[in-house]
Amino acid sequence: MADTATHDVTLGEAFAAEVGSGHHATNTGYTNEKLGMWVFLGSECLLFGGLITTYLLYQDRAVEGPLPKDLYDIPFTSVSSFVLLMSSLTMVLAVSSQVQGDLRRARTWLVGTALLGATFIAGQVYEFTSFVKEGMGYTTNLAASAFYTLTGFHGVHVTVGIIMLASLVALSASGRLGQDRAETVEIVGLYWHFVDVVWILIFTIVYLIT
Template identity: 60%
Template sequence: MSHTPAALETGTGLDNRKLLMWLFLASECLLFGSLIGAYLLYRGQSVVGPYPEDLFDIPFTSVSAFVLLMSSVTMVLALAAIQRGDQRGLRIWLLSTALLGLLFLSGQAFEFTEFNHEGLSLSSNLFGTTFFVLTGFHGAHVTVGVLILLSLLVMAWRGRLTQSQSLNIELAGLYWHFVDVVWIVIFTLIYLIQP
């Protein structure tokens, strides 16, 4: 998010910060891999309820997943906007992405509260433990993403994001899309597939 020009000449011809972001995302694969692995290991192993089949509300979560998916579209439209110098488009799409992200988060907050009412907590059983920690970590990533988007939005509003700085949007986008694809995996493996 700094105002630095793209790196001059680099050994690979790739921008330093973009390479850094990709390395970060590669290592994030291991982070989410571990969390998902723990969920899968303990799936169906809870000694007491409530169990996933008692709680999951597939239509609701599908809408959530859809919201996050669409936020990826608006995110990439924000990038396309700044790349052609369309400041107004940039602001609109950034704002939409942040709002969709917030919508997803409120959906998650609602879901957590509902589950909690039904008696599921971090300590109630293995399902509660692995579910809350996995989706909670994902939610924390989305939260950070929203903060980044809002920060960029403020910068855009002040006119401090010019066409030449589109890399800032691109990097935020890479992060955002990654968080989105993690949810694609979670949605299928955790919600839709239940043995």
């Protein structure tokens, strides 16, 4: 963010001279967009908190049909979790390339991140399909409804993330996403890492600790 970075320094100095403090142009020093994303992610914590709690309450409740925990394929889910985890690495590399102004490389890493995310989603689709084949539909029992809603919501979040990544790639390819807007990539990255962290929680709480 070359231009703005220069401005920020100048502004920060101007501000410091004015009121005798070391603040940036904004009071917190974070841009509005970044702070807004952080606040939004704070809100998302409670959404997933509620979903996870609902699942924990219902994980053993089934009048009919199998429980999710009877059907887990832990090795398979471990692999897809690993894939999602690696996508955070590629996301970091994308942000770093964007900051350095290597837009081509940034696009490559963004595409890589999106593909890893898509692989995870494909794994989830496969998992859901095999669970349904084994007799656990969405409405079969309480545990199934809670399980599909929780993991489905997470899947939707990953999908939204993939769409954002694809949009970034398109913007970048059309020359609308230069080095000066590296923060946009970083903000999408914040969202992506958040969704990743949530999956680590879900994988641990829902799949591993049963």
